[in-house]
Amino acid sequence: MTAVIERQSVETQAKKAKQASYVMQTASEEEKNHALLILADELEKNMAFLLKENEKDLDNGRAKGYDEAYMDRLKLDEERIKGFSEGLRQVSELEDPSGVTLEKWILDNGLEAEKVSVPLGVIGMIYEARPNVTADAAGLAIKSGNAIVLKGGSSAIHSNAAIARILREGLTHTKLPEEAVQFISSTDREAARELFTMKEHIDVLIPRGGGALIQAVVENATVPVLETGVGNCHLYIDENADADKALPILINAKTDRPAVCNAAETLLIHEKWLKKYKDVLNAAFNAHGIQVHGDETAVQHMDGAKKAEEKDWTDEYLSLDIAMKVVSGLDEAIGHINEYGTKHSEAIITEDEQTAEEFLNRVDAAAVYHNASTRFTDGSALGFGAEIGISTQKLHARGPMGLPALTTVKIKLRGNGQIR
Incomplete structure (x- = not known):
């Protein structure tokens, strides 16, 4: 297997993710769970390939003099690959957060109202260093019925590309669209800036990394941001x-x-x-x-x-x-x-x-x-399953953001001819 992913424009990838999101939002829980199990197996089958690609990133890190803490975040080993593969299996066992009836009521005119949870649509994920985020975020997006556009840092480009390639090829063996997982292979900062402003295609941005990255997203994005914070x-x-x-x-x-x-x-x-x-x-x-x-x-x-x-x-x-x-x-x-x-x-x-x-x-x-x-303070440690980040804001989600944080609500109304 090769880690080369055809380079496309950010707009093209965002549009493909948007189209895939319409399929994802109607996927059954069984189809999503089956896909997650397939992807977990594929990651473990390709462990040697992942370690080889990760070594390229580690070599670059050593050449650039990254400190020990950064190198630790960057590193993959058999245990860590098995860890995020098992994480996908654990996510498959969690309750589907989408399609849940949250509230029902009947208006005085007889109109029946039902509030249900639905996927956000397309998630844009911008992150640094940790390659496991590629698998974790994709898994959570799939389980919650979303498509995802991933933009990892340049320091982990080979590792992230390899994981994304395995995930996309794995999806071809399922009933879910391969295009539901998009990986931006460009390391140009302009690609990230484009993602910040794809409001017509991206429904929410989630930055995960250091303070400078998070601040850049919050200050420059026109897409709504689910802000994860640094941990002082x-x-x-x-x-x-x-x-x-x-x-x-x-x-x-x-x-x-x-x-x-x-x-x-x-x-x-x-x-x-x-x-x-x-x-x-x-x-x-x-x-x-x-x-x-x-x-x-x-x-x-x-x-x-x-x-x-x-x-x-x-x-x-x-x-x-x-x-x-x-x-x-x-x-x-x-x-x-x-x-x-x-x-x-x-x-x-x-x-x-x-x-x-x-x-x-x-x-x-x-x-x-x-x-x-x-x-x-970790999704799995607190029993939420995998997390897509830890929110330090107060709107929509706070703390470890698991599956429910990747949904919004829709009100379904059923009538028999009511007019206002």
């Missing part, structure tokens, strides 16, 4: 935190996969707790190679800590660096989170239930945690 996630260790809980949660949130959006980036710590447990905290950070960028108090207490600058409170590290601020209590911690947080995921570690409840109620974020790692 905070973990607050309260005065009444149990050290035996706090340290494992903190280490997991920071080190399990530092390059993902639900990893902890800022540690807020009560001054009394730090005074009592600074030695064990230092030992834990030293053991895991965590570099602290702290305020004045943190620098005094933490081994090798660097003085934090303003960008340390605002930016994602996506590495084993962590910002650290010592606070006097809950109000100061919440104030800092609401000022610098990206409304993604925030956590408190405390044995005081009242303090925890106040934190959960007052912090403005899509997901808030008590005595648990922020790493659970």
Whole structure:
């Protein structure tokens, strides 16, 4: 198999996706589920090919000096390919979000009204680095009855093209249209800008990646945007935190996969707790190679800590660096989170239930945690199945966006001659 995909204009691909969407919206649940199982098998059958193509991207990344965190997001291995293949199988087992009757009522004139969920139509997906997004997004689009136009970053062009080619060829063995999955092979930025403005063919844009990408889409798109956000996630260790809980949660949130959006980036710590447990905290950070960028108090207490600058409170590290601020209590911690947080995921570690409840109620974020790692803000981890992104906005969808977020509503009205 070759990863070469015929290069077409963005407009041509968007038009093909639009036509395919009309077929997709009437596809049966059985047809969609069967297609997902076929695609999962095809991805695993072509694992050697995928790894070969991925190695081209990794070689380019090494030549360009990408950092370790970026290379981790870019890399495929057998386990990751099996993971997103299995993800497609899991999506096939989820309830179909389309065609669900949400509400029924009868008007005074006898007109029968029914509100039902329907596919959005054509999804435009713009993303960076992670090749698994190609398979995940296509799978969710298919299950929800949508067509999708994929525009991945240039750093993963070979991997994304290979996955897209397998998906499209797999669809030829199903009753669904091959054109329902479109992959823009051009790495020219103009191709992305064209996608931003294809309002007549694209129903919604979903950007997934770093802050610069998301901002570019939000500021320049004329197509409606379902905004996914960067994850400047905070973990607050309260005065009444149990050290035996706090340290494992903190280490997991920071080190399990530092390059993902639900990893902890800022540690807020009560001054009394730090005074009592600074030695064990230092030992834990030293053991895991965590570099602290702290305020004045943190620098005094933490081994090798660097003085934090303003960008340390605002930016994602996506590495084993962590910002650290010592606070006097809950109000100061919440104030800092609401000022610098990206409304993604925030956590408190405390044995005081009242303090925890106040934190959960007052912090403005899509997901808030008590005595648990922020790493659970993930579609599969929360039982939603695969996700197409994590929304930090408040309209239409918030948090991990699974299948229901890829539908809208239609009101069906049945009468017997009513006029107004």
